Amino acid sequence: MNPSQVSGAESSQPSRPAVRGLVVALALGGVAYGAYHFAMSGKVEHTDNAYVQANVVQVTPAVGGTVLSIGADDTDLVRPGQVLLKLDPADAQVALDQAQAQLAQTVREVRTLFANNGSLQAQIQLRQADVAKAQNEVARAQDDVKRRAPLVATGAVGQEEFNHSTAQLTSARSALAAAQSALSAAQEQLLANQSLTDGTTIAQHPNVARAAARVREAYLAWKRVELPAPVGGYVAKRNVQVGQRIQAGTPVMSLVSLDQAWVDANFKESQLQRIRIGQPATLTADVYGQKVVYHGSVVGLSAGTGAAFSLLPAQNATGNWIKIVQRVPVRIALQADELKAHPLRVGLSMEVEVDVSQQSGAMLAQTPRQEPVARTEVFDAVQKDAEALVSRIIVANAGRVGTQQAAAAVKSSGKRPRA
CATH class of the missing domain: 2.40.50.100 (RNA polymerase II/Efflux pump adaptor protein, barrel-sandwich hybrid domain)
Incomplete structure (x- = not known):
């Protein structure tokens, strides 16, 4: 082999000090990582069994x-x-028109009942005058009979004239009895009519209230x-x-309020020992990865495990049994500004870490909720519009009597009438 080739191969291999330095660095990193997790193991509870939830209407x-x-x-x-x-x-429009017409007719009928009280009172006064007139006629006829009775024996008054006076007395008494009967009948009619109107007004009369309820029902159905x-x-x-x-009650769509989303973190039952309400939590979503971190807090722990509320709960008392670690949903509220900046979706997976170093909170809610969880005011205007429609129909058909009654009611109560 060429000496130059040998020297080149030796130079391409890493030096032993460099290898030793890399090994030492990896060892120190592992020790530091293990030390960190050991130090944090008692302060943080972690789970990746967590999902985004929201109000689905x-x-x-x-x-x-x-x-x-x-x-x-x-x-x-x-x-x-x-x-x-x-x-x-x-x-719905046809039903509403019929209900409005029925209410108008009922108001006019009840208005007639109130007007009849006055006419029947006048009838009683007329019958009382007839009774007084008949009583005077009876008294005059009795005087005539008394004056003529002694004179019949002396012949100063003929028998025929005396008989005529007696007949007039009998006729006057019959007229008095008839007048008294007519007076009693008029009084009974007034009492009967007053039983339909006592203690109420045109607007508050039961017949009007029943017809007004039908108008409200028809109006609500129309709206x-x-x-x-x-x-x-x-x-x-x-x-x-x-x-x-x-049909009524058929689901047509759903509305999801993503700006009020929360996370249900399903911790193992062995992890619940140190989880308390109010503890802070950090969360990451798979959809954004580790670059987006959400901050929240524990607001409540479920009253039972997920298996206990499942459609088919486990029957551990039957057959062979294998212990399965249960999980309990822990609700974690999220910060609204973070949700607005990075919106979530219902059902997304989350990773949750709860800082359990603070142990001052409770494991379950200690006070009842004072405010409703959610409410809507969308349908309030419909109720008010129905009341306004009923009031307009009553006022339009009540006439002078109904207007006076409404004014008197307002004056006595010190309140303005509701539109």
Whole structure:
């Protein structure tokens, strides 16, 4: 072999000091890594069995009908109150028109009942005058009979004239009895009519209230042919088509509120010993990798394992048994600004590390929730509009009597009438 070739081969091989330095560096790195994990093993609980969750709202119509238009499709962003679906309003419009006409007629009928109280009172006064007149006639006829009775024996008054006075007295008494009966009948009629109106007004009368309830029901059904979004979010699982006949309660699509997402981290039961509410957590998502780190905190631990709430829970008391380590869902809240900067999706995989060095928190919630988990105000306006429609119909058909009653009610209560 050429000496030059030998020297070149020897120079291409790494020197022994370099190899030793590399081995030492690797050994020191391994020791440092092991020391770090040993130091952190008692301060951090880790799991990769964690998934993103969010409120998934099923959108279902309150009334049935034929679909005329669809206002949102899968992946669309919708705002609260945005119309998602329109149904054929023809049947609901007819029912609403009938209910409004029935309410107007009922108000006028009840208005007549209140007006009859006055006319019946006038009838009673008229009958009382007739009774007084009949009583005067009876008194005059009795005086005539008393004056003539002694004179019949002396012949100063003829028998025929006396008989005529007696007949007049009998007729006057009959007229008095008839007048008294008419007065009693008028009083009974007034009592009967007052039993339908006592303690109430035209607007509060039971018949009007029943008809008004039908108007509200018909109005709500008419408004519900347009299906608004109860919350904001992204549309998923749209399964309705134009022209389709759907029934009330049929799921047509789902809304996912990604801005309120959280993570359910399924820790092993052996890891729960040091996990407490309020402990900080760091999370990474497979969709973004290690370059994006989320920060959150433990807000609650489930009341049971995932297997306990499964569709077919395990029956460990039957047959052969093999112990399987159970997992308990731990809810971790995420920071809103981080979610906005790097949106997540429902069901995405996450890796979670919980700092368990702080042990001051509780393992379970200690106080009941004071505020609702979620609420919507989208449907409040429909109720108010229904009340306003009922009020307009009542005022338009109540007349002067109903207006005076409303004013008196407002004056006595010190409140303004609700529109």
